Structures are given as C-alpha cells and as structure tokens.
Amino acid sequence: NAGVMQNPRHLVRRRGQEARLRCSPMKGHSHVYWYRQLPEEGLKFMVYLQKENIIDESGMPKERFSAEFPKEGPSILRIQQVVRGDSAAYFCASSPPGRSQETQYFGPGTRLLVL
Amino acid sequence: SQQGEEDPQALSIQEGENATMNCSYKTSINNLQWYRQNSGRGLVHLILIRSNEREKHSGRLRVTLDTSKKSSSLLITASRAADTASYFCATVSGGYQKVTFGTGTKLQVIP
Numbered sequence: 001n002a003g004v005m006q007n008p009r010h011l012v013r014r015r016g017q018e019a020r021l022r023c024s025p026m027k028g029h030s031h032v033y034w035y036r037q038l039p040e041e042g043l044k045f046m047v048y049l050q051k052e053n054i055i056d057e058s059g060m061p062k063e064r065f066s067a068e069f070p071k072e073g074p075s076i077l078r079i080q081q082v083v084r085g086d087s088a089a090y091f092c093a094s095s096p097p098g099r100s101q102e103t104q105y106f107g108p109g110t111r112l113l114v115l
Numbered sequence: 116s117q118q119g120e121e122d123p124q125a126l127s128i129q130e131g132e133n134a135t136m137n138c139s140y141k142t143s144i145n146n147l148q149w150y151r152q153n154s155g156r157g158l159v160h161l162i163l164i165r166s167n168e169r170e171k172h173s174g175r176l177r178v179t180l181d182t183s184k185k186s187s188s189l190l191i192t193a194s195r196a197a198d199t200a201s202y203f204c205a206t207v208s209g210g211y212q213k214v215t216f217g218t219g220t221k222l223q224v225i226p
Contacts, residue, residue, distance in 0.1 A: 033214070035216070041218065041219075042203055042216040042217055042218045042219045043158070043203070043216040044216070045213070045214065045215060045216075048211065048213070055211060056211070056213065091157060091158065093158075093214075095212075102145065102146060102148075102163070102207050102212045103148070103160060103163060104160070104214055105160070106150075106157045106158040106159070106160075107157055108156065108157040109156075109157050111155075
C-alpha cells in the first residue's frame with residue numbers, strides 16, 4: 001500500500017507565476033489536509049477536504065490560494081501569482097474515514113521556492 | 116497563537132542519555148500525538164495518547180498527558196544518534212478531529 005504521494009517534490013517559480021501542488025492520498029483514505037511549514041517552524045494548518053468538499057479552510061489565505069479534491073484524481077493546492085513569502089514546504093496528509101481519522105499520514109512534502 | 120508550544124526549542128545530548136521534551140496547549144483535546152521530522156523530510160507519526168489516558172509506552176518512547184495542566188511530555192530513553200530530528204506535538208480536537216501542531220523541539224544526539 002503506497003503512502004501519501006506528493007508531486008513535485010521541489011518546485012521553483014518566479015514571482016507572479018502559478019504553483020500547482022498535487023497530493024494523492026493513501027488508498028482508502030477520503031480525508032485530505034494541507035499544511036504549510038516555514039523554515040525552522042512547525043506545520044500550520046491550511047485546509048481540510050473530503051471528496052469534492054472543502055470542510056475547513058480557516059488556515060488558507062483568502063486570496064491567491066485555493067484547494068480542491070475532485071471525485072477522481074489527486075487533491076490540488078493552487079497558488080496564483082506567487083510571492084517570495086510563499087516559499088515554504090507544503091505537506092499533505094490523509095486519513096481514513098471514521099474514528100481512524102484521528103491519525104494522519106503525511107506525504108514527503110513539496111518544497112516551493114519563489115525567486 | 117500556537118495551540119502547542121514545545122519546550123525546549125532545542126536540545127543537545129550525548130548518545131545513551133535520555134531526552135525529555137514538553138508540550139503545553141490551550142484548549143480541550145480529544146487526543147495528543149507526537150511526530151518526528153528528519154531534516155528536509157516529511158512527518159512520521161510516533162505515538163497517540165487519548166485524553167483519558169495518562170501514560171503510554173512504545174519501545175523507547177514514553178508519553179505522559181496531564182489534562183489538568185494541559186501538558187504532555189515525550190521521553191526518549193537511551194537515545195541514539197539516529198534519534199536526531201525535530202519532534203512536534205499535535206493536539207487533536209473538535210468534531211472532525213482538527214490537528215494543530217506545536218512549534219517543535221530540535222533534538223541533537225551526539226555520538
């Protein structure tokens with residue numbers, strides 16, 4: 001059973017470009033979470049999604065950031081018109097439905113560098 | 116502000132010694148978890164302790180939880196150089212089990 005997959009692992013963008021980060025949850029997992037980690041800091045919650053639904057986006061910046069988890073395919077975190085401050089590691093986690101939801105399984109992360 | 120605050124921020128010990136990290140939080144929780152992160156890598160789940168539990172063991176790891184003080188500790192016994200990593204506590208609360216991470220403790224084990 002493959003773990004949570006994220007791609008790309010590293011992404012370099014110039015200011016003003018778009019960044020698209022992908023996350024494929026573990027098989028059987030219907031919950032996806034995105035976190036951002038700045039250097040030397042902990043993970044900050046961004047958004048929690050279930051298939052085709054955004055459950056909690058309280059940690060997502062109001063502008064330029066969006067997330068989706070379609071019925072088919074991976075979850076996408078999209079950052080439009082990137083700025084230098086968006087440089088960070090973005091981690092995706094997934095969990096199965098039910099009580100087991102309390103344990104999240106993390107992907108390796110995508111490291112975004114904005115030049 | 117952070118839900119979880121780890122203490123100390125950084126810890127350096129000799130191989131074979133024990134390492135203790137503390138975590139304090141502010142709101143009521145369903146459970147508390149500890150994760151490990153090697154430099155430049157993702158997080159690995161170490162142990163989960165429920166709000167009605169006071170102590171839990173897993174191999175060389177021992178976790179305590181004091182809900183009256185809203186604090187938890189992670190003890191790593193007989194540390195090894197391979198234990199060098201950052202350790203994060205994460206509180207889980209609310210109906211949909213929202214996970215909130217602390218600021219982390221950076222542990223260095225010197226061989």
